[in-house]
Amino acid sequence: MKAMTHKVPGDKHGLYSHSIHLAHRCLSPPYQQRWLAQMEGEMPDMKQQLIRRIKAIDGKLRKLKQLNGYEHIEPKPHPPASExxxxxxEAYLGVALPPSYRTFLSLYDGYEWLAYPGHILSIQDLMPNGKWHTAMLEWRRVSARCGAPEVARGIVIANMGxxxxxxxxxxxCRDAKTGDYRVVEWEPEETAEYDDLLAFLEECEKTIQYGLDEATGLAGGEDDDD
Incomplete structure (x- = not known):
């Protein structure tokens, strides 16, 4: 298979070209070209879907913050990551990031409370010497000892508190049409899986909505005895 080559003006350090190389090495047809289209900004639908979902989650988080017992919640978007x-x-990980997560990073390099009740972490937080790096490594070590070595291969994106x-x-686990990776929320008692980042964020929004409904007496369809 012929390697993908792509020259980008201003890419004097070859970082963009390195990402293309990783995509060629780690992804297989038919979604190599879809990934490349995402890199070149040719997939506005994904970006717009993420923006809409994030806006909805942020709005609900701010409503939740106004309620008693939730005052500590402070949604905070981080500035976007550069290419x-x-x-x-990606070079550090040795793998190409999937389109939806790459798009997210181009919007926000981390977002506190977006993964309610946790946070989507920044690249810097997860790299060596980062705020969450040591805790992440310890979790991986403990999980491996407890019979879950697969977490060591995962690309961590969030801590759930x-x-x-x-x-x-x-x-x-890659989607053959989109090139996206499966999202796994892992904890010792239970593991939840989602098709992609958008599906995971949708679940986060449902959790926030449940919190809002519970705080206002609407959760669970409780009967009114009055």
Missing amino acids: AEISTY QANNWVYLDAS
């Missing part, structure tokens, strides 16, 4: 930062992270509750991308 150089994303490509450097507990030492043993993390979210990662499973690069071994």
